[in-house]
Amino acid sequence: MAKAKEQTSATIDPVAACAPEWTDILRQMVLIRRFEEATEREFRKGRIGGYLHVYSGQEAVASGIITALQKDDIVFTGYRDHAHALALGTEPRRIMAELFGKATGVSKGKGGSMHLFDVEHGFYGGYGIVGGHLTLAAGAAYALRYRQTERIAVCYFGDGAMNIGSFHEAMNMAGLWGKAGMCPILFIIENNGYAMGTSVERHSALTDLSARVRAYNIPTEKVDGQDVFAVRGVADRVVRQIRETGTPYCIEAVTYRFSGHGAADILQPYRSKDEVEQHRHRDPIGILRNRLGEICNLTDDDVKTIEEWASGEVAAAVQFAEESAAPDAGELWRDVVAEQGPARENE
Numbered sequence: 001m002a003k004a005k006e007q008t009s010a011t012i013d014p015v016a017a018c019a020p021e022w023t024d025i026l027r028q029m030v031l032i033r034r035f036e037e038a039t040e041r042e043f044r045k046g047r048i049g050g051y052l053h054v055y056s057g058q059e060a061v062a063s064g065i066i067t068a069l070q071k072d073d074i075v076f077t078g079y080r081d082h083a084h085a086l087a088l089g090t091e092p093r094r095i096m097a098e099l100f101g102k103a104t105g106v107s108k109g110k111g112g113s114m115h116l117f118d119v120e121h122g123f124y125g126g127y128g129i130v131g132g133h134l135t136l137a138a139g140a141a142y143a144l145r146y147r148q149t150e151r152i153a154v155c156y157f158g159d160g161a162m163n164i165g166s167f168h169e170a171m172n173m174a175g176l177w178g179k180a181g182m183c184p185i186l187f188i189i190e191n192n193g194y195a196m197g198t199s200v201e202r203h204s205a206l207t208d209l210s211a212r213v214r215a216y217n218i219p220t221e222k223v224d225g226q227d228v229f230a231v232r233g234v235a236d237r238v239v240r241q242i243r244e245t246g247t248p249y250c251i252e253a254v255t256y257r258f259s260g261h262g263a264a265d266i267l268q269p270y271r272s273k274d275e276v277e278q279h280r281h282r283d284p285i286g287i288l289r290n291r292l293g294e295i296c297n298l299t300d301d302d303v304k305t306i307e308e309w310a311s312g313e314v315a316a317a318v319q320f321a322e323e324s325a326a327p328d329a330g331e332l333w334r335d336v337v338a339e340q341g342p343a344r345e346n347e
């Protein structure tokens with residue numbers, strides 16, 4: 001069985017912590033939060049159709065990992081995907097337009113919240129079938145090495161996704177290919193404690209989730225997913241290692257979602273208000289903001305400026321989405337099934 005490394009808190013070098021990059025990360029996390037709050041409002045107004053899963057509470061996991069990547073690395077995730085696209089640099093307005101079902105959206109308004117896709121920024125989706133993307137990501141990582149590039153793949157998934165067959169298929173192939181240095185992939189378990197309304201204790205025979213990954217010869221490390229310093233610290237080290245060795249690695253980020261599972265999960269009978277309140281004391285944005293305040297003299301005014309900037313960006317994104325046109329009716333069947341191209345005719 002592969003090795004486990006426990007790490008729960010970050011060791012902070014005050015000089016490094018005050019680098020401007022950390023203020024940029026705070027800005028990104030605040031943008032994600034404001035964006036998600038706006039999507040919940042717009043959903044309730046009926047302007048976002050389909051389904052909606054927001055990321056509030058988990059921002060440090062997207063930002064801490066994605067800011068450690070190189071530009072041409074690629075990222076896969078499930079349906080809770082707005083934050084990953086934002087962290088990779090997709091324009092907020094193109095994501096919002098997608099949620100509004102408009103032609104200017106990243107998936108031309110035909111995907112919606114669960115199917116964001118932006119190859120130019122390294123975002124390979126956005127998938128609604130729980131755990132289905134793990135096999136795609138493992139295959140993509142193999143392809144990156146097969147083509148002799150130095151790029152790596154990152155694959156986020158939830159605790160619940162570990163109970164589907166494709167989790168085991170992906171882990172087995174990644175562990176196997178990894179022995180030959182042919183699978184440069186970073187798996188991230190976003191352990192937020194629940195799969196819809198079912199807690200980890202009630203859905204997993206083994207509650208030490210990363211142990212299930214180690215069974216496939218992939219080393220793991222557990223990290224406090226509310227502390228972006230801790231997440232980024234691990235990411236910097238393991239991203240380098242994966243790139244150098246072509247072997248997979250898994251980070252289990254222990255985190256919490258502040259909103260319901262999805263937009264329809266209003267009553268949340270599976271958890272108490274008290275529990276949510278307790279976790280709100282460990283808001284990843286608050287943790288980063290306080291730390292930058294204590295060590296780097298980030299002031300309340302600085303924070304206010306960031307908040308105002310983020311709210312402005314999100315308001316502009318909503319306006320853009322509102323004013324954009326719906327896709328043409330003629331677009332309905334385009335990009336739905338593969339068109340017969342020359343390559344296929346020659347098969």
Ligand SMILES: Cc1ncc(C[n+]2csc(CCOP(=O)(O)OP(=O)(O)O)c2C)c(N)n1
Pocket residue numbers: 080128129130157158159160161162164190192194195196261
């Ligand atoms: C194959 C499949 N089965 C069931 C569902 C319904 N479903 C949607 S989300 C979800 C829970 C997944 O939980 P987790 O992986 O922990 O992700 P989280 O929502 O906590 O981010 C389920 C069962 C689905 N979308 N796909």
Ligand SMILES: [Mg+2]
Pocket residue numbers: 158159160190191192193194195196
């Ligand atoms: Mg979960």
